[in-house]
Amino acid sequence: MGKKVTVVGAGFYGSTTAQRLAEYDIFDTVVITDIVDGKPEGLALDINQSRPIEGFETLVVGKTTGADGAGYEVIAGSDVVVITAGLPRKPGMSRMDLLETNAKIVRQVSEQVARHAPDAVVIVVSNPLDEMTAMAQLATGFPRNRVLGQAGMLDTARFSHFVAEALSVPVGTVRTLTLGSHGDTMVPVPSRSTVNGKPLREVMPAEQIEELVVRTRNGGAEVVALLKTGSAYYAPSAAAARMARAVAQDSGEVMPVCAWVDGDYGISGVYLGVEAELGAQGVRRIVQTELDADELTALKAAAEAVRAKQGDVADL
Template sequence: MGKKVTVVGAGFYGSTTAQRLAEYDVFETVVLTDIVAGKPEGLALDLNQSRPIEGFETKVVGATTGPNGEGYEAIEASDVVVITAGLPRKPGMSRMDLLGVNAKIVRQVAENVAKFAPAAVVIVVSNPLDEMTALAQIATGFPTNRVLGQAGMLDTARFSNFVAEALAVPVGDVRTLTLGSHGDTMVPVPSRCSVRGTPLAELLPAGQIDELVVRTRNGGAEVVALLKTGSAYYAPSAAAARMAKAVAEDSGAVMPVCAWVDGEYGISGVYLGVEAEIGAEGVKRVIETELTPSERADLLNAAEAVRAKQADITNL
């Protein structure tokens, strides 16, 4: 124990992430912060009162933060900081539509994280994901391995769920993978997908696999269109919490995440969705996985699309 994790932003995503992290019972403290006065403190009180029922000892602390860094002392000595702050999408919005407004928020949060939790591993979940991860690294000045983004875990989970439903099999029997960006240049990897070891291509016709790939790529927008008042948070928070747990436990778990790529796949100098080994220092190493020529080409295209957008964020 003795580990401390902070979740910045107490909206649906942040509060659900804090709940999952507390219920793991692997942290001594979960800190939840927000700019809405009293909201994180109220949620923390509520979560702490669930401890006798759910049987976990992790203490949840709420802290209201101000525009000039007020309240951020609560995050001191955090081992992991999950940044969920920012506006969610509304129906008809792309993730990129959030770039300007969320960049200001993420930059301010990242600067305070660097000041108050200089040894933390930072997990970014604010959209547009790949760009906000790059911005958080620039704003904190942290080594690239200590700043990573949550996307691939979520996109892969969506893909697996859709495959399980299409074949009426348990989700635990399905293995899928998505790489690339968290958006239009997402690269689901059908060659790495299987059900109980049988390649997906032997179980579903190519056209149906393509349909599932498209549905995965649009997975967030599908939820947004149905909710009308916000975006997904149950699956995204599960993904972010699992990443934070892997850091806290120094587990070496291999997960698809948004990580700094420096030579792998012949791609350098960009944050991109890849498989990586996760531990106490964040990304231990990027895993270069076998891809078909067309999947590799798609990943290179994704890298260049993300690189173009990440070049813009230094001015935001």
Template sequence: MSHSASQGGQPPTTPRGGKVAVIGAGFYGSTTAQRLAEYDIFDEVVLTDIIEGKPEGLALDMNQSRPVEGFETKVTGQTTGADGGGYEAIAGADIVVITAGLARKPGMSRMDLIEVNAKIVRNVVENVVKHAPEAVLIVVSNPLDEMTALAAKVSGFPSARVMGQAGMLDTARFSNFVAEKLGVPVGSVRTLTLGSHGDTMVPVPSACSVNGKPLAELLPAEEIEALVQRTRNGGGEIVALLKTGSAYYAPSAAAARMARAVAEDAGAVMPVCAWVDGQYGIDGVYLGVEAEIGSAGVRRVVERDLSEAELAALRAAAEAVRAKQADVASL
């Protein structure tokens, strides 16, 4: 643990420790690395990419922001080769965030990316296993639920150590839309989505509130449904506006927060894509649920009381995802 004093001679309030790696230095990966570095809780953040020089250049730039932002975490950039060369930079990482893969273009669904991203994720995971065999994996590549299942299969890691980022992002989008609709601070809004990232996303109205008041008392059902639909299409709406590339500010915030929850080992409860084995009467599938997160990954899936309609929707989402996860295993 390093205890170097920050500017002004004040030692940091918490000791820094551990190493986190981000695979893929596109907008999503580089922004995630920046957020992780600025937390100032890690010794080192490693950023890798297959585009020669890109991760090194971004790391140099981020390190030069340290005196301004007042953090000491070191950022290391490393180009990786098709043969796995360069992955030694992630050796011993405690957490690995996998952002590698193609982003969506306008008119594409997340599922359209499945074959090309399956090959990329498989290759990345094989290299991670070689160099960081004890790491907790956080997968963000699309289609999310399927790539998380694939990463678990390829890695052979205990399922608790492999999770996907989707629920944090979907609830953030939902909360933001509710706050804008009602003209209230985002901090007063609590929402929850479970299920898959995409068409079978399951909003949980019974868990949604504003300043502690049930959302259903503040908005008519059809307006809540419209916000849910906008949340389901949240990524697509951004892709259509950007025309090149997809969302990364909110997604990277969500992924970084999950990595922080692992690092802090405090049992934070958040919606993530996790292995469900019996909870909600659902068996053997990666699915968006609430989970308690610690240094070894998912400590436990947190089951809440769902309405019959919510539970039915979650079970339907599980079956839809299960079929696709079986397909992806063969890619």
């Protein structure tokens, strides 16, 4: 034990992530912070009162923080910091519509993380994801392997769910993969997707795969449109919590994440969705997978689309 994890932002995403992390019962402390006065303290109190029922010992600590950095001393010594702070999408908004607003928030938070938890691995979930991951790395000044983003785990989960639902098979029998960006240039990898060990292309017609790919790419927007206020948080928080657990346990699990790519797939100098081996220092290594020609072309196109936007965040 002796482990500490912080979740910055106590909205639905942050609070659900904190709950999942606490229920793993592998941390001494889960810290949750927010700028809304009293909200993180109230959530912490509520989650702590579930401990006798759910049977976990992890203590949740809530702390209201100020834009000036007041209260951030509570995160000192965190092994992992999950940044969920920022505005969620509203119906009709793209992830990119949030760029300027959330860049300011993520920059402020990242500077406080660097000050108070200089050894932490940072997992970014704020949108637009790829750009905010780049922003967090710039603002913390941390080595790039210690700053990563949550995207591929969620997109892959959505894709797998849609495949399982369409074929009426247990979700545990489906393996899918998505790479690229979190958004319009998401690159699904049907060549690496299987159902009961059989290639997806053998059990589902190409046009149906394409339909599910499009639905996966728009997975967040579909939830936003139905909810009308707020955005997805159950599946996203599950993904972020699993990533934080892999780091905390130095597990070496291979997961699709937003990581710094420098040479893999012939792509260099950009944060991009790839498979990576996770451990105590964040990304141990990028795991390069066999892609067919179309998939590789799409991944390179995604890298260039994201690169242009990541170049812009330095000025925000």
